[in-house]
Amino acid sequence: MDQAQLGSFGDQRLAEVGADLLAAMHRERSMCLRELADDRNQELQFSRFLDNSAVSRHEILVATGRQTAERAAGRHVLVLADTSECNYTSHKASKRGFGTVGNGKDIGVFVHPLVAVDADQGGVIGLVGAEVINRTEGKRPAPAKAGAEDHKTRPADEKESRRWLAGAETAGDVLADAAMITMVEDREGDIYDQFAQACPCEGGGPDNVHLLVRAAQNRSVGGGDKLFERCAKWRQAGRYSIQVPAKRGLYQRQVAKVSVRFGEVTVRRPAGADKALAAQLTLRVVDVREENPPQDPKQRVHWCLLTTHAVGSPDAAMQIVGWYKMRWLIEQVFRTMKTDGVNVETSQITTPAALLKLVTIALVAAVRVVQLVVGRNADTGQALTDVADPRDMTALRAICASLEGRTEKLKNPHDPTTLAWYHWIAARLGGWSGYTSKGYSPAGPKTIARGLKRLDAMVEGWWLANHSADVRLG
Numbered sequence: 001m002d003q004a005q006l007g008s009f010g011d012q013r014l015a016e017v018g019a020d021l022l023a024a025m026h027r028e029r030s031m032c033l034r035e036l037a038d039d040r041n042q043e044l045q046f047s048r049f050l051d052n053s054a055v056s057r058h059e060i061l062v063a064t065g066r067q068t069a070e071r072a073a074g075r076h077v078l079v080l081a082d083t084s085e086c087n088y089t090s091h092k093a094s095k096r097g098f099g100t101v102g103n104g105k106d107i108g109v110f111v112h113p114l115v116a117v118d119a120d121q122g123g124v125i126g127l128v129g130a131e132v133i134n135r136t137e138g139k140r141p142a143p144a145k146a147g148a149e150d151h152k153t154r155p156a157d158e159k160e161s162r163r164w165l166a167g168a169e170t171a172g173d174v175l176a177d178a179a180m181i182t183m184v185e186d187r188e189g190d191i192y193d194q195f196a197q198a199c200p201c202e203g204g205g206p207d208n209v210h211l212l213v214r215a216a217q218n219r220s221v222g223g224g225d226k227l228f229e230r231c232a233k234w235r236q237a238g239r240y241s242i243q244v245p246a247k248r249g250l251y252q253r254q255v256a257k258v259s260v261r262f263g264e265v266t267v268r269r270p271a272g273a274d275k276a277l278a279a280q281l282t283l284r285v286v287d288v289r290e291e292n293p294p295q296d297p298k299q300r301v302h303w304c305l306l307t308t309h310a311v312g313s314p315d316a317a318m319q320i321v322g323w324y325k326m327r328w329l330i331e332q333v334f335r336t337m338k339t340d341g342v343n344v345e346t347s348q349i350t351t352p353a354a355l356l357k358l359v360t361i362a363l364v365a366a367v368r369v370v371q372l373v374v375g376r377n378a379d380t381g382q383a384l385t386d387v388a389d390p391r392d393m394t395a396l397r398a399i400c401a402s403l404e405g406r407t408e409k410l411k412n413p414h415d416p417t418t419l420a421w422y423h424w425i426a427a428r429l430g431g432w433s434g435y436t437s438k439g440y441s442p443a444g445p446k447t448i449a450r451g452l453k454r455l456d457a458m459v460e461g462w463w464l465a466n467h468s469a470d471v472r473l474g
Contacts, residue, residue, distance in 0.1 A: 006361065007059035009052075017049045018060075018361075023460065025365045027453030029446075031347035031358060050354040057360045061129050064364050065174045068116050068126030071386050073177040076119040078323055079128055080330040081167045081185050083112045086338070086345050086359060097352045099136035108345075109134050109356060111337070112163045113363055114171055115330050119182060122326060123382030123419065124371040129170040130363055131163050132356045164189045168198050172209050180208045182309070184327045187216030190306065192270050196277040198308065212323055215285075215304040221265040228304060231287035234261040237314040239291070242321065244301060245328040256301045261287045262317040284311045286320045329370065336366040336445045372426055372448045375419035382419040395462035396425065399455065403428045410434050426451035429458075 006018035024036040024046075037043035049055055088095055089106040101108040114128035168183050175181050183189070183198070190213050198211050218226045225233075236259045244256045268280045283306050290301035305324055311317050337344045344362045349355040368387060375382045388396070397416065403425060404411045414421035427443035428434055430451025436442070443451070 005063065006364070007055075007063040009054050009056075009059060011054065014049060014052065014055060017045050018055070021046050021049060022361055022365060023456045025342055025361060026368065026449065026456055029342050029449045029453070031342060031344055031349075031362060033349075047354075050349070050357050051351075055357060057132060057357055060357070060360050060364070061127075064127045065129055068128055069174050069177060071125050072116055072175050074179050075125070076180040076182070077125065077171075077175055077178045078117040078119045078182050078184050078326055079167070079171040079175070080115045080117060080327050081112065081164065081183060081189065082327070082330045082334075083110055083163070083188065084334040084337075085110050088345060088347070091348065094348065094350050096350060097134075097136070099134050101135075109352075109359060111334075111359060111363060112167075113330065113333065113367075114167055115333060115367060116175065117326055117329060118380065118382070119180070119323060121380040121382060122374065123380035123386065124329060124367065124374050125386055126371070127364055127367045128174050129167075130360060131166070132359050132363075133163075134352045134356060164191055165194050165197060168194065168209060168211070178208070180210070182210045182212055182323060184323060185211070185213045186327060187214050189213040190216040192267070192273050192281070193277060195267075195281050195283065195306070195308070196269070196273075210308045212305060212307045212309065212320060214324065215306050219265075219267045221267060227265060227267075227285075228287075228302075230265060231261055231263070231285060231304060232289075234263045234287070236260065237262055237317055240318065242288075242301075243325070245325070245331070256290050257292070258288050258290050258301055260314070260317055260321065261289075262311045262314075262320075283307065284309060286311055286317045288321055329374065332373070332445070333363070333366050333370050336369050336449075337362055342366060342449075369445050369448050369452065372419065372423045372452075373443075373445055376423040376427070376442055377420060380419070384417055384419055384422050386419055388422050392459050392462075395459045396422065398462070399429075399458055400425050403434075405434070423448070426455050429454040 005022055006015070008015045009018065020042070021036065025031075028035050030036055033043050033046045037046055085101040085108050087101055087106050087108040088098065089108070092107055095107060098107040098109070100106060101110065110133040111130065112133065113130040116125040116128050117123065118125055164185065171181050171183060194213075195211060198209055215227060218228045221227050221230050239257065239259050241255050241257050243254060262285060264282055264284055266280050266282050269277055286305040286307065288301060288303040288305070293300040303321070303324060305320055307320055309320065311320060336342070342362045342365055344359055347355055347358060349358060371387045374380065384390075393416075400412050400421070412421055412424045414424055423443070426448050428451070430443060430447035430449070432443040432447050432451075
């Protein structure tokens, strides 16, 4: 087992405590140090680990990014980026030094991860990087008088949107050995500066780093047209039925009938943008609109997708749509962090420095759970080594054999080299019946988290029994 999963921190003991904390978070699905620890002594170890200045979020992210980079080498990788908030208002009396979240009143932090996904198969490769932000200054207020500096005229590097620009830079650095990188972002990523800095067609970025962003702004595109209206004039490339991820609390619809159009537009540099940026950019667009949409605008499908990829055919346009739909995997990571996994918003830690580290570790744990959920049906063909240490195979084979029944229906049906095989083991340990016929649901994040609690402990026990210097066999 790798005892430096979160980093070495210049001390073997810190590396071991970090690995134990990550394993405990998988097991207990908790952010409470008392619940994570085996005893009072380990609780103090975890607390001192988080308070230790040698333990940094940067090293945690470098360590997990290095593991992701090794797995991503030679692949076309989608890097999913989005921002979510962790709200700690219910603990306001005990927390000090925290800023506010989106509503400007509740205290909490923002999490902006970069999650790598295989573009061809859809399997989650791992965490590339992240920003965990404690916004102590709050939102900058609107200008008090005409001529005062406002949000639109401040340089991009001085805005919170800087995290979107930094994401492509981080992905390019960490995933240098990937065959291709495509940043996939929702409407918050619709920033001219980002396209100008990363657009290979304008000489603004490396040829193997691309952007795929859902448009938020109905930009002017020349000829008196706006972006959305221009797209509506294009000839339909086809009509399709597509799967639409349901939004909690809004709708449960799973299929939408849409028309797809594609083309190119030229957008001009906004008045407040850095004058050093290109005066205009040529972007490719794939426009997806629901036919006969429901009356509720929140339920309507309209994705105007801006990309630096070439789009010259209906098949290429639908490939862009398929990649964008994978963005919902990052929503699953957020749900796993908050409600379906480690319950990140329940932490009782009172200081920002320690909590930001613990939230980063929770993110690492959540990505691992989502890896297994996505890879459960073998559809992705994802390798076991994307999530498990090959050195654990002997222990895993023994554990798998102990879980299999006498009939073929109760045996692990997957290739032992695949992630689906590993998922079956974790799911069975988490309480899943093993049946896949009609009427039986597959294992979800909560079941997997329970299973990892047992699986990690069993693998650790196997290592202690067979590799400890204190053990004398025979």
